[in-house]
Amino acid sequence: MSFKDQIAFVRQHIRRNRLRVFMTVLAATMGTAFLIVLASVGFGLQKTIKDDILSNQMVTQIEVYSEDMTDAKTDAMKKIGHVETVVHRKQLVPMALGELEGHTGSMNTYFTDFKDEQASGFKLAEGRFPEKPGEVIVGSQFAEQLIDESKELEEGEELATYEGKVIGQTFTFSFEGRNDENASAAWPFTIVGVKEAPGKDWAFDGYLYLDESFMEEMESAYAAASKDRSEEEDMPFTNSQVNVYADDLANVKSITQALKDDGYAVYSVSEEIEQIDVFFLALKAGLIFVGTIAILIASIGIFNTMTMAVTERTREIGVMKALGAGPKLIQRLFLMESAWIGLVGTVIAVVISYGVSFAANAVLPIIVDAALGGETGDSFEVTFSVIPWQLVLIASAISLTVAMISGWRPARKATKTDVIGALRHEL
Structure with missing residues (x-):
């Protein structure tokens, strides 16, 4: 058949x-x-x-934690295979103030290397990266934390927030509680770029991003103004935040393992996804x-x-x-x-x-x-x-x-x- x-x-x-x-x-x-x-x-x-x-999160980003992080250690991380760049941000610990056209607000500040930031994929919503001393980048919600406290409020009236365009504006940076005769002069900074807004509505980015070249000068000024304040003697000036960026998602796991072998506590999105x-x-x-x-x-x-x-x-x-x-x-x-x-x-x-x-x-x-x-x-x-x-x-x-x-x-x-x-x- x-x-x-x-x-x-x-x-x-x-x-x-x-x-x-x-x-x-x-x-x-x-x-x-x-x-x-x-x-x-x-x-x-x-x-x-x-x-x-x-x-x-950035899929190629690896967060590294260490209590004694140094620039030498971050430079060594850059030599690991398939590492695109390493961003070493130093977050300012003492409270600082910023004043812009009569509006003031707390400055959550990072000292960083903008070349490393650009290599990591740091994106701007508008403006450009700093090219001269005194130029800075701010977070997308920087203006929202600047409040005008100079006016007397009537009952039921709220403080006015800054609603102007921040690009090209110059503001004054100083340490909170140090604007007296013992404190050093304040620093003027010009805003030249605004960071891209976070992907989620609940994420807040009101940070100020300063070039790390200002850190030593500010630390010396703060130490001079705080030498008679014993309660602040042991407080660090900055806390380190290190992010390592792989050249490809496929290499994140191997870099993560290499960092662990060097004794660092790390977190990467690849581990969570795995x-x-x-x-x-x-x-x-x-x-x-x-x-x-x-x-x-x-x-x-x-x-x-x-x-x-x-x-x-x-x-x-x-x-x-x-x-x-x-x-x-x-x-x-x-x-x-x-x-x-x-x-x-x-x-x-x-x-x-x-x-x-x-x-x-x-x-x-x-x-x-x-x-x-x-x-x-x-x-x-x-x-x-x-x-x-x-x-x-x-x-x-x-x-x-x-x-x-x-x-x-x-x-x-x-x-x-x-x-x-x-x-x-x-x-």
Whole structure:
């Protein structure tokens, strides 16, 4: 029997039992679709969490912690393989004030090397990087912390915040509580750049970024003004914050390990993502296992359908054997039929799964937002379902394998049919 005749034989039986085959295909479709949609929730949640992490941080950034960080140590870090640059920021510990056009505010200050900052991907919303002494960069919310306290307020009136354009403006920097006869003169700085706003609305960036060349001068002035204040003798002038930047995300892990080997406490987004991947790998495996149970339940329908097919076609099997058909050919015919049921069910299930996934991602955020009274706002972005091609392959392989196994036993039964008994059989 040619392959074309084998296909015709299978199609003939399927047309003869349309309703039963349809219900069996429907069961296979539901089982496979349930597996894909269920597992896609794990992929969707993983994507949501990873995207949130990557949107909050630079993926190539490695934070390094040490109580005795020095410039020599950061220079040594630059020599580690695949390190793009190292940014060593010194955060000012003493409180400082800034005054701009009658508005004052606390200055959260960093001393840094702007060449290293540029190499790390430091982005400006407007303006440029400092080119001359006395030029500085400020955070995106710098102006919001400058308040006019000179006016007397009436009842219910609030302090006025600075609303002008800061680019090109010159402000006065001084240490809080040091503007007396013992204090050194204040420093004038001109704002030439504004840092790009953080990715999240809740993140606040009102920092002042000074060139590190000013640190020694300011530290000396502060020490002279504070020499009679014993309570501040042990307070450091700055705290170090070191960020190492890899040339590629793929090299973050190796650099992180090298820094750990040198005795540093480090944190990188790759470690967090790795932990998340391990957790979701276990979750997705569990969801696929649960979904496979649904396919196994559907396999009962395939088994029953194929068993009925063997019983109904006993005479046909007897005729084929009498004409010289071997056991392998008969077995192949019934396995082809069970495989057809599994294949059609899988294809329909994949189409349905993508439709359900698209609908879930479009509708569920709206439903959740409505249920919470619209409190989530525009920042509520959750991907409930993602169907990667790997999941489709896994689900298809499971579905087809289960379908073939379900049809194997009835197919084996067909090969053992007695020819004489089959020819006498009447359904």
